[in-house]
Amino acid sequence: MKEQLEKLKEQIEMFEIKQSEHVEAFRLKFLTKKSELNDLFEQFKLVPADIKKEMGSKLNQVKQKAQQKWEESQSQFESIKSTKSSQTIDYSLGSEADFIGVRHPLSIIENEIIEIFKKLGFVYSEGPEIEDDWHNFSALNFPPNHPARDMQDTFFISENIALRTHTSSVQVRLMENQKPPIRAIMPGRVYRNEAISARANCFFHQIEGIYIDEKVSFADLKQTLFYFVQELFGQEIQVRFRPSYFPFTEPSAEMDISCLLCKGKGCNVCKYTGFLEILGCGMIDPNVLEASGIDSKKYSGFAFGMGIERIAMLKYEVKDLRTYFNNDTKFLSQFESQ
Ligand code: DAH
Numbered sequence: 607m608k609e610q611l612e613k614l615k616e617q618i619e620m621f622e623i624k625q626s627e628h629v630e631a632f633r634l635k636f637l638t639k640k641s642e643l644n645d646l647f648e649q650f651k652l653v654p655a656d657i658k659k660e661m662g663s664k665l666n667q668v669k670q671k672a673q674q675k676w677e678e679s680q681s682q683f684e685s686i687k688s689t690k691s692s693q694t695i696d697y698s699l700g701s702e703a704d705f706i707g708v709r710h711p712l713s714i715i716e717n718e719i720i721e722i723f724k725k726l727g728f729v730y731s732e733g734p735e736i737e738d739d740w741h742n743f744s745a746l747n748f749p750p751n752h753p754a755r756d757m758q759d760t761f762f763i764s765e766n767i768a769l770r771t772h773t774s775s776v777q778v779r780l781m782e783n784q785k786p787p788i789r790a791i792m793p794g795r796v797y798r799n800e801a802i803s804a805r806a807n808c809f810f811h812q813i814e815g816i817y818i819d820e821k822v823s824f825a826d827l828k829q830t831l832f833y834f835v836q837e838l839f840g841q842e843i844q845v846r847f848r849p850s851y852f853p854f855t856e857p858s859a860e861m862d863i864s865c866l867l868c869k870g871k872g873c874n875v876c877k878y879t880g881f882l883e884i885l886g887c888g889m890i891d892p893n894v895l896e897a898s899g900i901d902s903k904k905y906s907g908f909a910f911g912m913g914i915e916r917i918a919m920l921k922y923e924v925k926d927l928r929t930y931f932n933n934d935t936k937f938l939s940q941f942e943s944q
Pocket of ligand 1: 771773887912
């Protein structure tokens with residue numbers, strides 16, 4: 607029996623388990639009731655008493671060895687199987703529909719406005735958000751003591767450099783670099799030192815427009831802007847121009863449109879006036895043309911500027927400006943189809 611056990615031990619050690627099928631073959635050979643090892647356990651009853659102890663422990667050792675080798679190889683093949691399956695991609699699996707991001711309402715409005723002006727021959731232009739005093743103020747005829755130049759209203763980076771407070775600075779860059787005729791539409795982000803509330807934010811978006819050529823008149827300005835609001839809000843819209851003041855235009859005006867909610871009858875949105883203000887505009891001041899090297903005797907032009915948030919608020923009836931910047935997907939996903 608001793609020899610048989612030695613042989614069996616050797617067989618167990620030599621048995622090569624190279625594939626998962628070998629694991630089962632090993633079990634059948636050494637660990638079932640019909641195995642040689644089991645036969646030896648049966649024969650154990652007949653072992654003479656003086657060597658019973660020695661044989662018993664040998665038998666157990668061989669059995670343990672077989673059991674251990676089987677368990678180890680089994681777990682080894684299990685782990686190979688699981689890493690393999692995690693690496694395998696099942697191309698036949700159906701996929702879940704992904705949520706595709708939607709355009710931000712401000713981008714939707716901005717694009718719409720740009721498209722309308724493109725039809726009138728206005729070209730797209732951009733300028734830097736960090737501006738110097740010249741482009742943001744001086745070239746636009748702001749006097750040295752104008753309140754917009756105050757730290758209270760403007761984010762200054764240094765004495766001469768600030769975050770632009772309006773997109774009118776882009777007008778100056780265009781006038782410096784191009785010869786009339788110039789017809790451009792200039793969207794962008796602007797910054798003001800304002801307390802954040804439902805109606806104001808420390809940054810917002812504007813669109814600026816200019817048209818400079820020989821004999822450009824206030825009538826051109828009115829007709830251009832009238833066409834624009836009709837395209838954006840519908841043919842029934844009514845407009846009104848109110849005299850106003852901007853340092854860079856003379857004369858200056860603000861344009862109102864008939865209230866979108868009450869259609870001019872008067873409601874709490876239009877404060878019972880029937881009209882809503884949507885932009886500032888005017889004929890470019892000759893000083894501004896000259897400051898950028900354009901002959902004000904030969905050329906004239908108009909300019910206008912509007913807040914995109916304001917127009918989007920009117921169009922989508924959004925009451926709180928902050929909604930545009932909260933990244934609330936419930937709000938944003940409403941614009942999915944646009
Ligand atoms: N820059 C003005 C603002 O931020 C808006 C504006 C008014 C722009 C009249 C213009 C304009 O070009 O002609 O309030």
